[in-house]
Amino acid sequence: MEARYEKLGQFYLGKKYDLEARRLLDELVLYDSKDLTTHAVIIGMTGSGKTGLGLVLIEEALIDGLPVIAIDPKGDLTNLLLTFPKLSAEDFAPWVNPQEAAEKGMTVEQYAAEQAELWRRGLAEWHQGPERIQRLRDAAEMLIYTPGSQAGLPVSMLRELSPPSQAVLQDPDALRERLVGTTASLLSLIGITGDPVRSREHILVSNLLQHSWNQGKGLTLAELIRSIQKPPFQQVGVFDLEEFFPARERLELSLRLNNLVASPGFSAWMEGDPLNIPRFLYSSNGKPRASIFTLSHLSEAERMFFVSTLLNEVVSWMRSQPGTSSLVAMLYMDEVFGYLPPTANPPSKMPLLTLLKQARAMGLGVVLATQNPVDLDYKALSNAGTWFIGRLQTERDKERVLDGLEGAAAHAEFRRDQVDRILSGLGKRIFYLHNVHEPQPDIFQTRWLLSYLRGPLLGDQIRTLMSRAKESRVPPPEEQKPAPAAVSRPSVELETQAPLAPVGIRTYFVPPRSEAEVTYLPYLIGYARVRYQSPRHHLDTVQETLLAFPLDDGPVPVLWDQPVELPHQPKDLLQEPEPGASFAPLPPEARRSDSYAKWQRAFSLYLGQNRALELTHLADLGLTSKPGESEEEFLARASQAMREARDEAVEKLRAKYAPRFTSLQQQLLRAEQALQRELEQAKMAKLQTAVSFGTAVLGAFLGKKKVSATSATRLGSALGRASRARAEEMDVARAQERVEALRQQLDQLQQAFDEEVQRIQTQYDAQNLRRERIRISPKSSDILLDFFGLGWLPFRRTATGTLEPAF
Numbered sequence: 001m002e003a004r005y006e007k008l009g010q011f012y013l014g015k016k017y018d019l020e021a022r023r024l025l026d027e028l029v030l031y032d033s034k035d036l037t038t039h040a041v042i043i044g045m046t047g048s049g050k051t052g053l054g055l056v057l058i059e060e061a062l063i064d065g066l067p068v069i070a071i072d073p074k075g076d077l078t079n080l081l082l083t084f085p086k087l088s089a090e091d092f093a094p095w096v097n098p099q100e101a102a103e104k105g106m107t108v109e110q111y112a113a114e115q116a117e118l119w120r121r122g123l124a125e126w127h128q129g130p131e132r133i134q135r136l137r138d139a140a141e142m143l144i145y146t147p148g149s150q151a152g153l154p155v156s157m158l159r160e161l162s163p164p165s166q167a168v169l170q171d172p173d174a175l176r177e178r179l180v181g182t183t184a185s186l187l188s189l190i191g192i193t194g195d196p197v198r199s200r201e202h203i204l205v206s207n208l209l210q211h212s213w214n215q216g217k218g219l220t221l222a223e224l225i226r227s228i229q230k231p232p233f234q235q236v237g238v239f240d241l242e243e244f245f246p247a248r249e250r251l252e253l254s255l256r257l258n259n260l261v262a263s264p265g266f267s268a269w270m271e272g273d274p275l276n277i278p279r280f281l282y283s284s285n286g287k288p289r290a291s292i293f294t295l296s297h298l299s300e301a302e303r304m305f306f307v308s309t310l311l312n313e314v315v316s317w318m319r320s321q322p323g324t325s326s327l328v329a330m331l332y333m334d335e336v337f338g339y340l341p342p343t344a345n346p347p348s349k350m351p352l353l354t355l356l357k358q359a360r361a362m363g364l365g366v367v368l369a370t371q372n373p374v375d376l377d378y379k380a381l382s383n384a385g386t387w388f389i390g391r392l393q394t395e396r397d398k399e400r401v402l403d404g405l406e407g408a409a410a411h412a413e414f415r416r417d418q419v420d421r422i423l424s425g426l427g428k429r430i431f432y433l434h435n436v437h438e439p440q441p442d443i444f445q446t447r448w449l450l451s452y453l454r455g456p457l458l459g460d461q462i463r464t465l466m467s468r469a470k471e472s473r474v475p476p477p478e479e480q481k482p483a484p485a486a487v488s489r490p491s492v493e494l495e496t497q498a499p500l501a502p503v504g505i506r507t508y509f510v511p512p513r514s515e516a517e518v519t520y521l522p523y524l525i526g527y528a529r530v531r532y533q534s535p536r537h538h539l540d541t542v543q544e545t546l547l548a549f550p551l552d553d554g555p556v557p558v559l560w561d562q563p564v565e566l567p568h569q570p571k572d573l574l575q576e577p578e579p580g581a582s583f584a585p586l587p588p589e590a591r592r593s594d595s596y597a598k599w600q601r602a603f604s605l606y607l608g609q610n611r612a613l614e615l616t617h618l619a620d621l622g623l624t625s626k627p628g629e630s631e632e633e634f635l636a637r638a639s640q641a642m643r644e645a646r647d648e649a650v651e652k653l654r655a656k657y658a659p660r661f662t663s664l665q666q667q668l669l670r671a672e673q674a675l676q677r678e679l680e681q682a683k684m685a686k687l688q689t690a691v692s693f694g695t696a697v698l699g700a701f702l703g704k705k706k707v708s709a710t711s712a713t714r715l716g717s718a719l720g721r722a723s724r725a726r727a728e729e730m731d732v733a734r735a736q737e738r739v740e741a742l743r744q745q746l747d748q749l750q751q752a753f754d755e756e757v758q759r760i761q762t763q764y765d766a767q768n769l770r771r772e773r774i775r776i777s778p779k780s781s782d783i784l785l786d787f788f789g790l791g792w793l794p795f796r797r798t799a800t801g802t803l804e805p806a807f
């Protein structure tokens with residue numbers, strides 16, 4: 001049977017724990033996933049169960065269809081891939097720690113059998129069976145990335161310092177933040193950690209980046225090193241460049257960067273998936289991903305570089321997201337020590353603060369774990385809506401946490417001495433949960449993990465886990481795009497003057513990318529605006545395109561099968577060629593103006609026939625992907641829309657069931673008290689109060705925010721007041737009947753609730769959506785050719801004498 005807590009955006013964290021009686025209660029602690037949009041911190045000493053709790057949150061998120069990005073400085077989160085639905089000793093054997101086995105005087109096989117049994121029992125005690133492990137495996141794709149190493153999936157970090165999204169480029173504050181962030185991360189890698197506002201290195205590098213990004217281009221490290229020596233500008237602010245940062249000293253900086261590029265391990269930073277947040281969140285067929293970035297193999301500087309670069313990327317991604325009230329994704333960081341300190345300002349701090357302040361509106365929940373609360377920036381902490389506090393090491397840690405809690409609970413009642421006592425009594429895996437969205441704090445023990453928590457994995461083990469993923473990995477679109485082919489053409493005489501276009505035909509020169517000597521080849525060039533309309537798909541959009549086709553002096557004068565899509569804007573095109581350039585001759589047909597009228601018609605025809613928009617349509621939701629939106633981005637958007645609808649349905653369900661549930665529970669409580677009285681008077685055995693698991697779940701679900709905690713009021717208070725001595729069997733029987741009847745009513749309510757939940761669940765399951773590819777061709781009247789003429793595209797001669805594109 002599928003467990004009943006498996007529902008509706010509730011995270012099953014564990015069960016309530018009675019600190020005084022030192023006893024686990026049979027009351028589930030469910031956490032409303034929406035609450036995570038105000039972020040959470042997990043604080044506790046080593047061994048208190050922080051990573052265990054973090055993994056619980058990640059498992060719950062994934063089961064609920066939410067993608068997770070997890071930063072794993074210590075290597076424990078890789079355990080998320082150790083899920084064995086059969087719970088068999090053979091499955092555990094390759095992964096148990098042989099040293100632990102030896103310490104226990106067991107063979108690996110014996111120890112594996114013991115661990116498998118431990119997991120089976122542990123899970124069963126927490127109402128979880130093997131099918132839940134399977135469910136977790138089916139729900140998400142789990143990937144281990146190892147930046148700077150080939151053990152897991154590599155991440156390409158330094159191939160290019162790419163410009164951020166348009167959303168960031170167009171927002172001056174965000175752009176500045178991004179420039180400072182990228183520069184600081186890069187410089188931290190070569191040990192320069194100066195103040196971004198004052199350090200010369202920072203200012204120069206961020207200016208160089210900005211210069212490149214403004215032109216819509218990224219900057220490779222090689223290009224950066226060159227342009228540090230030869231910047232494309234002479235002024236920095238009001239200063240003359242040479243005065244501000246003399247060439248001799250710039251050389252020093254470029255040498256340090258060059259040493260980095262030349263270092264043996266460097267190539268590992270260049271390979272693999274680029275940092276592309278949507279791809280870390282969803283696979284191309286829309287499955288949520290858990291992208292685990294494990295960093296234990298890196299030096300401290302490298303770790304800082306990676307974490308800050310990734311976080312900056314997440315900030316940029318976040319800025320391009322639409323607002324939502326639901327949880328869309330989770331960012332978990334397992335050990336945040338050193339990344340968000342109170343006074344120092346490492347490059348990771350700014351993006352973390354930005355996320356904590358702003359990610360809420362975009363539904364990104366940030367969860368940070370640490371064993372050292374004194375190391376955390378106080379202001380950042382006050383942004384967290386959920387606090388999980390485990391056993392703490394020192395008084396100082398406790399005082400610090402109490403200060404923070406007091407701040408976070410500013411407008412609610414907060415009894416410091418009481419919380420102080422609670423915190424002092426917490427044991428392993430037991431957490432004090434303070435959630436600003438809930439009326440009361442909870443004390444709970446974390447549920448048993450579905451994943452086998454065995455501790456950090458070794459490089460070889462990660463390699464084994466990821467080898468299958470590597471084989472089946474589809475290269476990212478950037479890698480699939482064929483590089484523009486080198487052309488070996490002109491063996492013909494080149495000309496030193498641009499051949500003249502026929503009368504009435506305009507000529508455009510495409511600007512070259514760099515300053516090398518340029519050879520221009522002739523093309524037809526056109527700039528078109530194409531409108532696509534499909535009322536059925538709520539689509540009306542205009543796409544702009546600058547397109548060129550080679551002109552050839554063979555039998556076919558225009559090579560329509562070799563289109564070149566240019567990234568330039570019309571305003572980038574030049575009227576004059578580069579000085580000193582050479583030109584291929586113009587084929588005879590291209591020297592006659594009447595050819596162009598013919599070609600112009602063919603150009604429009606080409607657009608009509610070859611430029612259909614291919615989009616994805618989800619009929620159930622009435623959603624269509626946008627042009628330029630990747631499949632991952634679209635499916636993410638769709639599942640977000642669905643999640644919002646589901647959360648709304650859940651709220652309605654709560655509003656509908658809570659009053660009936662509360663009222664029935666109160667009646668039941670009174671009936672049970674009455675029965676108890678009758679039993680006592682009849683000198684019979686005590687009543688067994690059985691809270692069935694089902695109603696406990698319903699209670700935990702409805703108990704959120706709406707119902708006061710009646711179930712917490714235990715039997716007993718009324719017992720002593722029984723005064724009259726009426727020990728009649730009849731009364732006992734009647735009271736018993738009443739209790740039975742009410743229990744039945746509760747059961748029925750539970751059933752009705754289950755059915756509605758099931759309905760909502762299927763209705764809003766992203767996996768059930770039918771996807772349809774649609775093609776929308778433009779009508780010929782919707783193709784507007786803004787200009788059309790002769791275009792000269794720049795090429796560069798390579799060492800082997802062929803020409804390669806320089807545009």
Ligand SMILES: Nc1ncnc2c1ncn2[C@@H]1O[C@H](COP(=O)(O)OP(=O)(O)OP(=O)(O)O)[C@@H](O)[C@H]1O
Pocket residue numbers: 044045046047048049050051052053056371429446447448449453455
């Ligand atoms: N939810 C859980 N289910 C099963 N075992 C758990 C769970 N949580 C913790 N444990 C066990 O407790 C041990 C310590 O827990 P955990 O690694 O989470 O502590 P921690 O607070 O992250 O410690 P550190 O600061 O050293 O990383 C784990 O190795 C594991 O054996």
Ligand SMILES: [Mg+2]
Pocket residue numbers: 050051052076
């Ligand atoms: Mg840990």
